[in-house]
Amino acid sequence: MVRLPALCYMAIATGIVSAYDPNLGFKGGPQIENRTIDEIYEAAVAEGGIVTVWHGGDEPGQQEGLKQAFEARFPKMTLNVTVDVSKYHDGNIDRQLATGGVYVDSAILQTLHDYPRWDNEGALLHYIPLNFYNLQPSFREIRGAWYGITVVSWSIIWNKDKIAEGPKEFEDFLKPEFKDKLVLTYPNDDDAVLYAFDLIMQQYGYEWFEGLLAQNPRWVRGSATPVSLLYQSNTTVVATFTSSVGLAPPExxxxxFPTKGHFVTWPQRAAILKDAPHPEGAKLLHNYLLSEEYQSSQPTWSVLKDIPAPAGYDDLANIQSTNPNGFEGFMADRERAERLRLFFEDKIGTPQGLSPLKDDL
Known part of the structure; x- marks a missing residue:
């Protein structure tokens, strides 16, 4: 008989002790908010007047508008917001959870698959904010572990000063006039862009991708980078389909948005960590994000059922060429996403360049 060293027995025993299922405690009932937002504000100020949020993104100042709006609405509060790529934020949150040193209050990330996992680990606060039941039902976890706070959409974007007529469908990107003039985010560097390529190629086939490569696009890191380059007058690029500028693009x-091709939309999720050091501040932030005041001010489709689409756009539920719930399933299948990532890495190479948070584009 093979005898295991004492340390092995200790490791096994420790693993058994720590491998519990918090769901079997049946203590998952949510906190249901019944205070006014001003009463929550008072509680958040009494707690210290601080809320720390980690927000997905790829430009350092992307959430400066949120910080300014929140602090203007609640002048006794300080919103500490750190923007980084979601696939990096989630690992660092895992590190905090593993070491017991949680210092983030709220996580607003693109990595939708992380939220069910964190909830199963008992890491998320079950909290029902004031406008929770006005959310689209598929945009919320029934106990308030997470919920969508904004709808993100990848649109076809072009610079009107550089080209008379922009592309309208994904097939248009293969037209001769766009050769050497496209800028695209590496699909093997961003899961939402990877999903966009998957949708397009499942519809138009591999031949479409071959045609796109023949156009010699400029590949960049970060979904905001293509828009930055489109703005620049000294670049030859004129169009992209791997970015978002909302529904009211700046000149x-x-x-x-294609009507034949399938484009990407999803509700960006938010959650409060159960061990957040400033839970009242996080509750205030989430109630503000889901308020009609804030939702009505955003140039995109709302996650709330009673906020109409911006002028000139149909309700998201009526648009046949997108499924805002499809990205969740894509993100959950990590094995398939990894196979796709490696497929594109083989075709276009590994992502080159600095992190988009560190470059000067």
Missing amino acids: PLGIA
Whole structure:
């Protein structure tokens, strides 16, 4: 008989002790908010007047508008917001959870698959904010472990000063006039862009991708980078489909959503960590994000059922060429996503360049 060293027995025993299932405690009932937002504000100020949020993104100042709006609405509060790529934020949150040193209050990330996992680990606060039941039902976890707070959409974008007519469908990107003039985010560097390529190629076939490569696009890191390059007058690039500028693009950008091709939308999720050091501040932030005041001010489709689409756009539920719930399933299948990532890595190489948070584009 093989005898295991004492340390092995200790490791096994420790693993058994720590491998518990918090769901079997049946203590998952949510906290249901019944205070006004001003009463929550008072509690958050009494707690210290601070809320720390980690927000997915790829440009350092992307959430400066949120910080300014929140602090203007609640002048006794300080919103500490750190923007980084979601696939890096989630690992660092895992590190905090593993070491017991949680210092983030709220996580707003693109990595939708992380939220069920964190909830199963008992890491998320079950909290029902004031407008929870006005959310689209598929945009919320029934106990308030997480919920969508904004709808992100990849649109076709072009610079109207550089080209008379922009592309309207994904097939248009293969037209001769766009050769050497496209800028695209590496699909093997961003899961939402990977999903976009998957949708397009499942519809138009591998031949479409071959045609796109023949156009010699400029590949970049970060989904905000293509828009930055489109703005620059000294670049030859004129169009992209791997970015978002909302539904009210600033001049001189034009946008279109394909009606034949399938485009990407999803509700960006938010959650409060159960061990958040500032839970009242996090509750205030989440209630503000889901308020009609904030949702009505955003140039995109709302996650709330009673906020109409911006002028000139149909309700998201009526648009046949997108499924805002499809990205969740894509993100959950990590094995398939990894196979796709490696497929594109083989075709276009590994992502080159600095992190988009560190470059100067």
